[in-house]
Amino acid sequence: MSGLRASGLTCIKRDRVLFEALSFSLKPGELLYLRGPNGAGKTSLLRIVTGLSSADEGEIYYQGTPIRTSNTYAKSLIYLGHKTALNSALSAIENLHYWAAQHQVAVATSDIYHVLEINGLVGLEDIPVRFLSAGQQRRVALSRLWLKKAPVWILDEPFTALDIDGVAWLERKFSAHVKEGGMLMTTSHQPLSALAGDHTTLDLEYRF
Amino acid sequence: MSALLIGIAQRDLRIAFQQKSELVQPLMFLLMVVTLFPLGVSPSPDTLQRIGPGVIWIAAILSSLLGLERLFRDDFNDGSLEQYTLSGVPLSAIAAVKVLVHWLVSFVPLLILSPLLALFLNLTLPMYIALLLTLLVGTPLLSLIGAIAVALTIGLQRGGVLLALLLIPVFIPLLIFATSAVDSAALQLPYYPQLAIIGAMLLLALALAPFAIAYSLKVSQN
Numbered sequence: 001m002s003g004l005r006a007s008g009l010t011c012i013k014r015d016r017v018l019f020e021a022l023s024f025s026l027k028p029g030e031l032l033y034l035r036g037p038n039g040a041g042k043t044s045l046l047r048i049v050t051g052l053s054s055a056d057e058g059e060i061y062y063q064g065t066p067i068r069t070s071n072t073y074a075k076s077l078i079y080l081g082h083k084t085a086l087n088s089a090l091s092a093i094e095n096l097h098y099w100a101a102q103h104q105v106a107v108a109t110s111d112i113y114h115v116l117e118i119n120g121l122v123g124l125e126d127i128p129v130r131f132l133s134a135g136q137q138r139r140v141a142l143s144r145l146w147l148k149k150a151p152v153w154i155l156d157e158p159f160t161a162l163d164i165d166g167v168a169w170l171e172r173k174f175s176a177h178v179k180e181g182g183m184l185m186t187t188s189h190q191p192l193s194a195l196a197g198d199h200t201t202l203d204l205e206y207r208f
Numbered sequence: 209m210s211a212l213l214i215g216i217a218q219r220d221l222r223i224a225f226q227q228k229s230e231l232v233q234p235l236m237f238l239l240m241v242v243t244l245f246p247l248g249v250s251p252s253p254d255t256l257q258r259i260g261p262g263v264i265w266i267a268a269i270l271s272s273l274l275g276l277e278r279l280f281r282d283d284f285n286d287g288s289l290e291q292y293t294l295s296g297v298p299l300s301a302i303a304a305v306k307v308l309v310h311w312l313v314s315f316v317p318l319l320i321l322s323p324l325l326a327l328f329l330n331l332t333l334p335m336y337i338a339l340l341l342t343l344l345v346g347t348p349l350l351s352l353i354g355a356i357a358v359a360l361t362i363g364l365q366r367g368g369v370l371l372a373l374l375l376i377p378v379f380i381p382l383l384i385f386a387t388s389a390v391d392s393a394a395l396q397l398p399y400y401p402q403l404a405i406i407g408a409m410l411l412l413a414l415a416l417a418p419f420a421i422a423y424s425l426k427v428s429q430n
Contacts, residue, residue, distance in 0.1 A: 050294060051293075051294070052290055052293060052294070052429060052430075053429070053430045054430065071296075074294055074295060074296030075296055077294060079290065079291075079294055081287055081290055082287070083285075083286055083287025083290070084286065084287060085286060085287035085288045085290060085291045086286060086288075087219075087223055087282060087283075087286060087288060088282075088286065089223055089226040089227055090219075090222065090223060090226065094219075094222060097214075098214065098215050098216075098218070098219040098222075099215070099291060100215075101210050101211055101213075101214040101215030101218075101219075102211050102215030102216065102291065102292060102295045102297065103211070103215075103291075103295045103296070104210070104211050104295070104296065104297075128226075
């Protein structure tokens, strides 16, 4: 069975059940849009799906194997969380260069320059990222989507701090990725527009 | 391999180079603590020679606590740690390389500075050689054990004092054997047993600490 499958996930935080016996699957060429109010457990669910945290019950399978034992999952995954994972003392180029090395992706410096250029960061490549605006930092973080060829994208609030053009640009990237047979799971407080293509919605409710 | 060499080692060296003040401050602290003793206790050469090894080691432990949090604090706060965890490279290997780089940038300067400290405290040449050897074997131990405590407390706000409270008791055996080695050198006695014990502690820490650090980091992130 290809793709990503979650079965019977339960997550309990501070004696509050965020979700219980939650099952869903994500097949190649699908965009799963996770919706829910603040505190409903969207980030917790995404972190469980990446393997950063473990569920109280249930299991995530990638291509049939549990992600804890899968040795291909890390290679096939890009996760971008709330935090941009950029060191503020390093430049955009350095941050992405070292990130690519950590993830064992072979990219030339010229490729990184090119990706930053198409993401609207010309001239900002080699200044420390702490001097960039929040939206520009987000664009640097999102540039990873162009650098690593991974079928599974898990993005937590990727539109935060992006301007209108940035949102449209990212939605077009989503639809291109899905058309190529990629899998994408994302959350956002603003509804996805038509640019992002077809998507299935998973609703999480706030529970007491 | 390039993941560890370029992605971690080169990156951390580059960050350390960008934030030189964070590296210099613990060293200046060490230097000042050592200078205070001749002023506060007694400037007599005999007294200084007797307390010297202990003073240098205590100052080294205290100053190491100041710089220790750098090891994972920024990576935790900006989310880089999440990306390490998902990179597919074992977290224990990443932790080992990070600790090695931390030792290089924060303790090797101390080793270079040590002749000056020995001069301040009137240590004889055999005492200095013994001190240098204990520092050489003992300071990696400070980095390794310290990294476990940093990984455990990284998720807590204001973990600094807690870090000191956790670590100082753990460093007591190291302090005892290190100063006793230098004392033996002062009496022209062999000090290999003490060095061997510190070496054994270092080897044990080298073998186990990376896994303990990786586990603590996972727990802190969960």
